[in-house]
Amino acid sequence: MTVTQPTSSPVETIKAASDLLRGALATELAAPEANVSADSEQLLKFHGVYAQDDRDQRRARSLAGESLAYSFMIRVAIPGGRLTTAQWLALDAVADDVADGSIRLTTRQAVQFHGVAKFDLRTVATTLHGHLLTSFAACGDVVRNTVTCPELALDGASDTRCDVATRIARAFKPATRAHFEIFVDGTLAVSGGDVEHDFYGETYLPRKFKIAIANPGENCVDVYAQDLGLVPATHPEVGDGFVVLVGGGLGRSYAQEDTFARLAEPLTFVTHDEVIELIGAVVDTYRDLGDRSNRRRARLKYVVADGGIASFAKEVSRRYGPLRAPIAIDLAAADDHLGWREQQDGRWRLGIRVGAGRVRDVAEGRGLRSALREVLDGRDLTLVVTAQQDLIVAGVAPDDRAAIDQVLKRHGVRSLTELGAVERTALACPALPTCGQALAEAERVLPNVVDAVQGEVDRLGGTRRIQLRMTGCPNGCARPAVAEVGVVGRTKSTYDVYLGGGPRGDRLARVVREKVKLDDLPEVLRPHLERWRDEGREGESFGDFFDRVTPS
Numbered sequence: 001m002t003v004t005q006p007t008s009s010p011v012e013t014i015k016a017a018s019d020l021l022r023g024a025l026a027t028e029l030a031a032p033e034a035n036v037s038a039d040s041e042q043l044l045k046f047h048g049v050y051a052q053d054d055r056d057q058r059r060a061r062s063l064a065g066e067s068l069a070y071s072f073m074i075r076v077a078i079p080g081g082r083l084t085t086a087q088w089l090a091l092d093a094v095a096d097d098v099a100d101g102s103i104r105l106t107t108r109q110a111v112q113f114h115g116v117a118k119f120d121l122r123t124v125a126t127t128l129h130g131h132l133l134t135s136f137a138a139c140g141d142v143v144r145n146t147v148t149c150p151e152l153a154l155d156g157a158s159d160t161r162c163d164v165a166t167r168i169a170r171a172f173k174p175a176t177r178a179h180f181e182i183f184v185d186g187t188l189a190v191s192g193g194d195v196e197h198d199f200y201g202e203t204y205l206p207r208k209f210k211i212a213i214a215n216p217g218e219n220c221v222d223v224y225a226q227d228l229g230l231v232p233a234t235h236p237e238v239g240d241g242f243v244v245l246v247g248g249g250l251g252r253s254y255a256q257e258d259t260f261a262r263l264a265e266p267l268t269f270v271t272h273d274e275v276i277e278l279i280g281a282v283v284d285t286y287r288d289l290g291d292r293s294n295r296r297r298a299r300l301k302y303v304v305a306d307g308g309i310a311s312f313a314k315e316v317s318r319r320y321g322p323l324r325a326p327i328a329i330d331l332a333a334a335d336d337h338l339g340w341r342e343q344q345d346g347r348w349r350l351g352i353r354v355g356a357g358r359v360r361d362v363a364e365g366r367g368l369r370s371a372l373r374e375v376l377d378g379r380d381l382t383l384v385v386t387a388q389q390d391l392i393v394a395g396v397a398p399d400d401r402a403a404i405d406q407v408l409k410r411h412g413v414r415s416l417t418e419l420g421a422v423e424r425t426a427l428a429c430p431a432l433p434t435c436g437q438a439l440a441e442a443e444r445v446l447p448n449v450v451d452a453v454q455g456e457v458d459r460l461g462g463t464r465r466i467q468l469r470m471t472g473c474p475n476g477c478a479r480p481a482v483a484e485v486g487v488v489g490r491t492k493s494t495y496d497v498y499l500g501g502g503p504r505g506d507r508l509a510r511v512v513r514e515k516v517k518l519d520d521l522p523e524v525l526r527p528h529l530e531r532w533r534d535e536g537r538e539g540e541s542f543g544d545f546f547d548r549v550t551p552s
Contacts, residue, residue, distance in 0.1 A: 048135025081109030206290030247304030250476030357389030431472025440489030502543030
């Protein structure tokens with residue numbers, strides 16, 4: 001049963017009247033205009049599509065009395081980030097056929113295409129469907145793409161942890177046939193013959209719901225930053241399963257002071273057989289208690305924060321049954337999964353650094369995209385998008401490593417030894433010119449910011465890595481709120497600087513300076529880096545040092 005809030009937001013009205021995510025999409029996608037209505041923009045998100053325009057051209061077009069340079073971003077949901085060779089090559093073809101020539105890897109192990117025209121959306125959806133992929137539920141007020149540590153995604157087939165992301169995707173994919181009818185088949189069913197899962201109902205969730213599955217030994221997925229996190233563990237009484245964390249999330253709004261970043265808290269322990277039912281109970285609770293009147297405070301973290309974890313656990317147990325007490329977990333620093341690693345079966349995998357997640361060529365036929373096509377030609381390999389926006393190529397025969405290294409070198413793809421200490425783990429969201437939420441640049445200026453921070457590290461004689469993350473707004477898509485150095489867009493030309501998160505992802509960073517120009521970033525960081533050099537303990541990360549010596 002869905003509880004209606006006293007005053008619903010306009011988006012709730014759109015969802016309720018949409019006939020399970022159909023609305024007027026079929027009609028508007030066939031219309032000659034390059035864009036769609038505001039209502040349809042909201043519904044498109046559920047189908048994995050964001051309406052955008054080139055913000056670099058906004059002013060000139062407005063002054064000239066021209067319409068905006070409309071286009072669409074389409075996001076492909078990839079549970080655990082795992083792809084076959086055939087699937088990657090299909091995505092590569094889409095990049096040239098209908099997008100801007102690049103493949104964008106996200107921090108949630110999804111793939112995005114930018115610059116897609118409205119009239120090509122069905123072409124992309126049909127291509128995805130033909131390769132057992134989809135953009136459906138990659139966005140919208142639903143359970144989003146489940147993130148998984150590559151160590152779990154690439155484990156042996158007998159390991160039951162490997163299929164959890166796929167099980168979650170199947171269990172919580174919306175039941176409505178709207179996406180297939182509108183984007184793939186093209187034949188609309190008779191209205192009224194469709195049904196939706198009870199945990200979604202006709203208005204779905206109050207906002208998005210994010211899940212991550214961490215490696216029990218490290219935290220590359222930032223499991224504490226999720227609505228719901230799963231950490232594999234062994235219970236002394238019931239055996240293998242997961243510690244369940246709830247109530248995390250990093251986005252906030254400058255316009256609303258009672259929004260904030262928050263780390264997830266332990267809720268319970270479940271076995272492998274129980275995990276889907278438990279997630280369902282959490283989703284049910286969120287559906288009923290989430291704020292449907294104010295989307296800025298609609299996330300699960302506010303339900304948990306406002307009522308407390310004990311109250312939330314009581315609500316979940318009403319829908320699920322008695323909850324076990326969670327057992328302790330101890331996650332180490334995140335692994336970036338880069339470089340050559342031997343697999344359990346004797347084959348090898350290679351983690352390739354992808355700057356800001358943008359897979360593209362630097363010239364015709366030269367660059368990472370072309371290199372990957374050549375590597376995959378004639379080879380049956382597995383690829384995994386990581387939560388660090390990088391790409392792993394797995395299943396490589398031992399005697400094939402040298403040939404792959406040569407291909408990458410010939411295309412100018414830098415090896416692990418050539419990466420700088422800051423560059424190696426730096427993240428950025430797309431921001432301008434396509435994201436409508438962006439207040440400032442991120443991806444396009446990340447190389448300059450990396451160079452500036454690396455310059456300070458080099459000047460001080462340091463060699464240790466520093467975790468840098470940058471976003472164009474406070475929504476936190478690149479997870480700066482748990483980074484050692486977080487740079488968050490505040491105005492068109494300034495950023496708030498956060499310090500003191502860490503590689504374990506278990507601590508929030510603190511703001512040290514607001515409205516900083518990028519040229520002044522080295523000056524802001526310098527005294528803190530100097531203290532780290534002079535006073536830091538052996539092996540102590542920058543984030544741990546800052547947290548230790550800086551009063552809250």
